[in-house]
Amino acid sequence: MRDQLYSSSFKQIPSILLGICALMLLTFTQLAKPDPSTVVRDLIAPPPQLSRFAFGYQEVIADSxxxxxxQDFDYCDQAIGKNICINNSWLFKMLDTITDLSPNFRIPYAAGGLALTVIITDIDGATKIFDKGVRAFPNDWTISYRAAYHYLYELNDKKRAAELLIQTGQNGGPPFVYALAGRLYSDSGNVELAEALLREMTESKQDPLIIERLRKKIESMRK
Structure with missing residues (x-):
C-alpha cells in the first residue's frame, strides 16, 4: 500500500515541476514585456504621388x-525640441496627400493645418498646408484666420499675418481683425490674435486637443 502511495507521488513530481516552470516562464514574460508608454510608434506615410495611382478613387482614398x-493628430515621428516636431512630419505627409487627392476637401486645411502648428509644431509642414488651403479656399475666413495665427506666432511674419487678417475680414470674419492687423507691429498683437483664435475654436467646439495645446501656448506667450 505504502509502495503504491510513493509510486503515485513520484509520478506527480514531473507534472508539478512542469507547472512551476510554466508559472516562472509566464512571470518572466510579463516582467520583460515593454511598458506600452515607452514603445516608439513608427507610422508609415502614404507613398509620394499617390494621387496618380488612385484610378478614380481619389475621394474614397482621401476619406480613408x-x-x-x-486618430494621431499628436503623433511626432521625430522631436527636435520640446513640443517641436521635425519639419514635414508624418502628419504633414498625410494631409498633403489627402489634399492632393481631394483639393476641395476643406477640413484637412482648417483642422489639419492647425494641428500641425499648435499640437506638434511642424512649422514648415503647417505653412505648406495653410498656403495650400488659402489658395483652395480664398473666401473661407476661418482658414485665412488660422493661417494668420501661424504666420504671426510661428514664423513672426507680421506682414503676411496682417494680409491674411484683412482677407479674413473681407470674407466675413470678425470685424476686429482689421484693427488687429494694424496692431501686429506691437508686442501685444501676438497674444491678442492667439486669444481671439482660442475663443473662436472654443465657441465652434473644435478638437479639444488643439484647444488645450493652444491654451498652453498662450500661457507660455504671456510669460
Missing part, C-alpha cells in the same frame, strides 16, 4: 486617409 490621420 483622413479618418486615419485624425
Amino acid at each position: 486617409l483622413w479618418i486615419r490621420a485624425v
Whole structure:
C-alpha cells in the first residue's frame, strides 16, 4: 500500500515541476514585456504621388486617409525640441496627400493645418498646408484666420499675418481683425490674435486637443 502511495507521488513530481516552470516562464514574460508608454510608434506615410495611382478613387482614398490621420493628430515621428516636431512630419505627409487627392476637401486645411502648428509644431509642414488651403479656399475666413495665427506666432511674419487678417475680414470674419492687423507691429498683437483664435475654436467646439495645446501656448506667450 505504502509502495503504491510513493509510486503515485513520484509520478506527480514531473507534472508539478512542469507547472512551476510554466508559472516562472509566464512571470518572466510579463516582467520583460515593454511598458506600452515607452514603445516608439513608427507610422508609415502614404507613398509620394499617390494621387496618380488612385484610378478614380481619389475621394474614397482621401476619406480613408483622413479618418486615419485624425486618430494621431499628436503623433511626432521625430522631436527636435520640446513640443517641436521635425519639419514635414508624418502628419504633414498625410494631409498633403489627402489634399492632393481631394483639393476641395476643406477640413484637412482648417483642422489639419492647425494641428500641425499648435499640437506638434511642424512649422514648415503647417505653412505648406495653410498656403495650400488659402489658395483652395480664398473666401473661407476661418482658414485665412488660422493661417494668420501661424504666420504671426510661428514664423513672426507680421506682414503676411496682417494680409491674411484683412482677407479674413473681407470674407466675413470678425470685424476686429482689421484693427488687429494694424496692431501686429506691437508686442501685444501676438497674444491678442492667439486669444481671439482660442475663443473662436472654443465657441465652434473644435478638437479639444488643439484647444488645450493652444491654451498652453498662450500661457507660455504671456510669460
